[in-house]
Amino acid sequence: MSVAELRALERLHAVIAWLATAGLLWAAWASVRRRLPAGGAAAAAALVVLAGLLGAALEEGFRARVRHKLFLAAPALGWLFERKVHVAFGAVLLGVAAWALTAALRRIEPRADEADVARELRRGAAIAWTAAAVLALLASVASAIVARRAGF
Amino acid sequence: MKRREQWLVAVAAGATAAVIAYAVVRGVERAFFTEPNPMILIWSQRSPFVWRAATALYVGGAAAFGGHALAARAPRAAARCLTAATLIAAAAILAMAVLSP
Numbered sequence: 001m002s003v004a005e006l007r008a009l010e011r012l013h014a015v016i017a018w019l020a021t022a023g024l025l026w027a028a029w030a031s032v033r034r035r036l037p038a039g040g041a042a043a044a045a046a047l048v049v050l051a052g053l054l055g056a057a058l059e060e061g062f063r064a065r066v067r068h069k070l071f072l073a074a075p076a077l078g079w080l081f082e083r084k085v086h087v088a089f090g091a092v093l094l095g096v097a098a099w100a101l102t103a104a105l106r107r108i109e110p111r112a113d114e115a116d117v118a119r120e121l122r123r124g125a126a127i128a129w130t131a132a133a134v135l136a137l138l139a140s141v142a143s144a145i146v147a148r149r150a151g152f
Numbered sequence: 153m154k155r156r157e158q159w160l161v162a163v164a165a166g167a168t169a170a171v172i173a174y175a176v177v178r179g180v181e182r183a184f185f186t187e188p189n190p191m192i193l194i195w196s197q198r199s200p201f202v203w204r205a206a207t208a209l210y211v212g213g214a215a216a217f218g219g220h221a222l223a224a225r226a227p228r229a230a231a232r233c234l235t236a237a238t239l240i241a242a243a244a245i246l247a248m249a250v251l252s253p
Contacts, residue, residue: 059202064195071190078190082253085201086178090171090245093212097167097238104160108153117153120231124238128164131242 006061006152013054014143017088020047021140024095024133031102031129034122038106044129045099048136052092055085061152070150077146084142091135098128153227158220161230165219168237170212175244177204182252 001009023044030036071078105121108114153161181187187200223230 056202056205059199063199067190068194075191079253083249086174086245086249086253089174089205089208090241093167093171094238094241097164097234097241100160100163100167101234104153104157104164107157107160114153114227117227117231120228120235124164124231124235127235127242128168128238131238135242135245 001061003065003152006058006065009054009058009061010147010152013051013058014147016047016054017051017136017140017143020044020051020095021133021136023047024091024129024136027098028126028129028133031098031126036102036129038103041099041102045095048092048095048132052088055088065152066150070146074149077149080142081146084139084146087135087142088139091132091139094128094132094135098125098132101125101128153223153230158223161223161227161234162216162220164234165222165230165237166212166216168212168234168241169215169219170208171241172237172244173211173215174204174208175241175248177207178248179252 023040027036027041027044030040067078067081070081101121102125105118105125108118108121111118181200181204187193188196219230219234222233
């Protein structure tokens with residue numbers, strides 16, 4: 001991939017990642033208030049998965065062109081980016097888990113005989129959305145800090 | 153719990169288990185397989201992140217089948233385990249990112 005392509009992909013990744021963070025924060029809030037529509041949950045999960053895929057596509061370019069220079073220039077920022085990668089992985093997968101729990105809850109909720117299962121799934125979904133949102137926010141802030149100093 | 157709901161619970165179980173596996177794999181790497189100093193290492197052919205993520209997703213895939221089996225036999229227990237697993241996953245990945253990046 002050329003440098004121009006990597007820069008374009010980096011910008012797209014940043015935009016999608018911030019949109020995903022906003023989506024997850026909204027989903028967490030709506031889930032706690034029990035007002036999360038199925039479409040909204042799917043959109044938030046799709047955005048965070050897309051952001052993760054774009055980040056994975058940038059990984060080789062980052063390793064080849066940026067990582068070493070970043071560690072030489074500012075080791076603290078290098079380690080911050082390493083932390084960001086771990087946290088982002090957690091955000092993507094917990095976003096997927098939150099969507100799956102919300103989708104299962106939507107189907108189980110109307111059945112009175114499974115009210116206790118629905119209650120537990122609702123709790124799990126709210127925790128998963130909140131955890132994914134917090135992790136995504138941490139990852140986005142860390143990325144923004146590193147991006148001010150280093151890029152393709 | 154109907155079949156489609158069981159698969160949704162399986163997806164959630166797999167994703168949550170993958171996050172826990174990622175934190176465990178990273179912890180094992182830091183403890184037993186010391187990486188070269190990133191300030192000295194110019195480039196490596198193998199991406200540690202890709203391998204770590206692939207291992208975690210493989211474990212998550214296996215856990216999804218376990219989650220499906222549990223959801224089919226004991227839906228209440230599956231839902232309760234998932235809530236606990238989500239909390240453990242979030243805490244593990246955060247602790248790992250802070251303590252051993």
